[in-house]
Amino acid sequence: MKTIMTITALLVCVLVMDFGVGKVFDSLMYRMSNEGDKVARSNYAINTVNSEIIIVGSSRAECHYNSRMMQDANLGGAVYNCGVDGSLFFYHITVINSILNRYTPKVIIWDMQLWDLEKDKQPENLGLLYPYYWKNEYIRKLLNEQEPDLKFKIWLNVYRYNATGSRILRSLRSSQSNQLGFLSLSSNASLNKVDTKTSGLKQLPLEERKIQLFEETIQRFVSSGVRIVIAHSPYCDEYKGKTSTTACIEETCSKYGVEFINDSQLPEFVGRTEYVYDAVHLNGEGANLFTSILIKQLNHDN
Secondary structure, X not given: OHHHHHHHHXXXXXXXXXXXXXXXXXXXXXXXXXXXXXXXXXXXXXXXXXXXXXXXXXXXXXXXXXXXXXXXXXXOOOEEXXXXXXXOXXXXXXXXXXXXXXXXXXXXEEEOOOOOOEOOXXXXXXXXXXXXXXXXXXXXXXXXXXXXXXXXXXXXXXXHOXXXXXXXXXXXXXXOOOOOOOOOOOOOHHHOOXXXXXXXXXXXXXXXXXXXXXXXXXXXXXXXXOEEEEEXXXXXXXXXXXXXXXXXXXXHHHHHOOEEEEOOOOOOOOOOHHHEOOOOOEOHHHHHHHHHHHHHHHXXXX
């Protein structure tokens, strides 16, 4: 009997501590700045952003679209860059639909990489979304679909915040900036030597679930009246042909009358290493040049 009581007491202590962890981190989520670590950027995009013009995507979105320049160009309202480093398709689709569940922006620019709809060799790491499991129905459904065992583990708050807890604490020390989510990478060419290459693009198999979610979200944009712009931002490497992802985007956008701006091979950037930070990212100067080109493209399409 004494052993059972001891085990019960320990179990109660663990549950109380876990409950406390959840309450503390749930509260800290609301105290983070809107920029800095990816967890802060993610939280702002999912729960708070209300700008008229939104940019969504990976670090290429974060570093290629100068949102301050875009806002100063008077494209139709406030601009915010919700790009998050290391994020992939399933993360982007949840952020977009979470935004649409809260309000209706005028424009969403979705920066997609050339391979975003392909079948992945490894599952996407979606730990950044765990904190919202109980509060965001769209995120909960997608996580249950992508990680069937999660619905058992997520009851523990220490697991729910396992991937983000330390990042939340670091984010509390981050200050607000006036860059509207844009991250300008160093333009010092001497620090980054990038050799450009030329290669042919392969037509690799696509993931059916990605195609389905992509089309469903495009349909939602059209029905809600949001101007959606799917974009490939510039690469420094020369690519010949097109990927299966690009072909699918072209077909879907044509089907629903949606804008697709394919700037992946803009001549201003192919082979131009002075505009490159690393193999896949533009530096600050390159981002400013690309943004100026994009502003003209967006105005032309109005």
